[in-house]
Amino acid sequence: MVARSDPYDELPYKSLPIEWAAPERLALASLLHGGPRQQLDAYAVLELGCGNGANLLPLAYYRRHATFVGLDGAGSQIEVANARRSALRLSNLSFVAADLADAAEQLSGEFDFIVAHGVFSWVPDEVRDALLELCARRLRPGGLLYLNYNSRPGWNLRGLVRDFLLAQTAGTTGLPTRAREAHDCSARVASLTADEHPFTQLIINEFRFVCDKDISFIAHEYLAAHNRPYWRSEFLDLVKGHGLDHVADADFSYDSGRSPEDLAHWLSEHKLTGRALDDTVDLLCYRQMHSPILARGPLNRSAPSPEEFANLLVASCLTPCTQNGGGSSMLQHPSGCLVEVTQEAVRTGLTELPAIWPRGLPIGATFPDVSRAMDELMLLQRNGLIELRCVEPGDFGVRGGPLNRLEARDGYITTPYHTCEAVSEQT
Ligand SMILES: C[S@@+](CC[C@H](N)C(=O)[O-])C[C@H]1O[C@@H](n2cnc3c(N)ncnc32)[C@H](O)[C@@H]1O
Incomplete structure (x- = not known):
């Protein structure tokens, strides 16, 4: 063959x-x-x-x-x-x-x-x-x-690990075997704890990154013929x-x-x-x-108008928290992050949303003065604290159907929001 x-x-x-x-x-x-x-x-x-x-x-x-x-x-x-x-x-x-x-x-x-x-x-x-x-x-x-x-420049360090793994496994044939060998070598390097020098720690962390990855990722990221x-x-x-x-x-x-x-x-x-x-x-x-x-190109950029912004949806799982010393209202993200919202109207609008998460509501119907709320909402979005959306993917269908049963064999399911969740057995 x-x-x-x-x-x-x-x-x-x-x-x-x-x-x-x-x-x-x-x-x-x-x-x-x-x-x-x-x-x-x-x-x-x-x-x-x-x-x-x-x-x-x-x-x-x-x-x-x-x-x-x-x-x-x-x-x-x-x-x-x-x-x-x-x-x-x-x-x-x-x-x-x-x-x-x-x-x-x-x-x-x-x-x-x-x-x-x-x-x-x-x-x-x-x-x-x-x-x-x-x-x-x-x-x-x-x-x-x-x-x-x-x-x-960040990938350059990963490239040095790649150079090492390519040389270390050069005598091995068969990509799966070679990738497993690269994984095992990386695990041995990662177990090195003698030197606390920050640069050594930096490179050892890169080897730890390899150890945490699937064999197919190791093969195609570190042992691929081309990676530039x-x-x-x-x-x-x-x-x-x-x-x-x-x-x-x-x-x-x-x-x-x-x-x-x-x-x-x-x-x-x-x-x-x-x-x-x-x-x-x-x-x-x-x-x-x-x-x-x-x-x-060439791009003619134009910032979103308040009307366009009002047509977006907003979803949030920020929940109300205590007031800080200055009287500003604080909200808390499930990650534990505390968020200060300067406008009371924005805070009031956001507090309606956790009850329907992950679904969102139209911005125009949630905030009385969209022009004023825009900058603060965009800042929260950039920091991953709320989600702005063009459409509501919750309307596209429900999870748990034949797609998810098929995906679960590979250990994950995809939601209508195109987020991926790990599962241990068939849904
Ligand atoms: C690293 S995988 C990424 C797969 C997928 N897009 C993902 O992100 O999980 C690269 C994919 O590109 C395909 N590919 C690489 N070179 C190609 C080529 N010259 N023509 C067509 N497909 C190619 C491979 O077969 C492989 O499925």
Whole structure:
């Protein structure tokens, strides 16, 4: 028997739904950053490098009003994806087995959203360029493209661990065996406690990170033939070459994507730009990954108007807390974080919401003066303390159906909000 040459056929990547890449979340990020507005009644989504469809299956299952196409070069993964699509009878989803390098002819039409998670950094430069060309050609004007990548300088340390693991396991054949060996070596390094030097601790933490990961992640992140981190300025230049501009980071309101509020402004004021302002922000945040949303340039940004903002929904699980010394009202997030809300009307509106969480209410119906409330609500959103939404995914369906039964075999379920929850047995 001839050995299969595709590493993703040899050891499939264990994919999960990507919460912040759900179309309505991309649309919200774009709106809040003044980017193109999306029409969410009906739309078309393309996912490149979709693997076994773990991201697209729940999107298509809950969002019957939209259509979805997934493309991947690993035939075994497309077989799994197609089997699951048939089991769930999803007529709004199709999969294509094709290499990105020559996929353009196998797709037709334009897409409102294109998503490629875990692809850009992990393919040779010529495939990356084909990916960009394909996206530029298939993204409809005003559409949104999500492309994540490993980022300098934070990923550089991970790259050093990769160099070590590649060398350490070089004599071993078979990707699964090699990945298990890389895991075991990392566990041995991570057990080293003799040296308390902060740099040693830093690198040992990276080895601990490897130990906590699934074998498929270790194989495709650390032992992959290609894994290239980019400076943000380098990435932005590359996409600009294909007529694409940066709108926002999809995870701008999550821990992974948040940068200190005034850092860029402070660096600029103090003329501490370095090679590029964005790169210096990433240097100081030690950024390891970016999840940018792009659109066809040049972008004409326009901030959301109070009317647009009033049409959004707000969901919150902040609960009232004690009054602080200054008389401002405090709310508490389930994480334990205490939140000061300066406007009484905002506080009153938010206290209606925990009872219906995770559902939200229209902002216009919840806050009497939307223009005044906007900035405070956006600040809470950026800090991950409330959720603003373009639509209510709770209306898309209920959890616990055939999709979740199928997913539970892999140890998780996806909700209509495209959040993922671990489960230990079938729901
Ligand atoms: C790291 S996995 C990411 C899978 C999924 N998007 C996720 O984030 O979980 C990369 C995927 O891209 C696909 N891929 C890599 N190079 C490709 C190529 N040249 N053409 C088509 N698909 C490719 C692989 O088969 C694999 O399924």
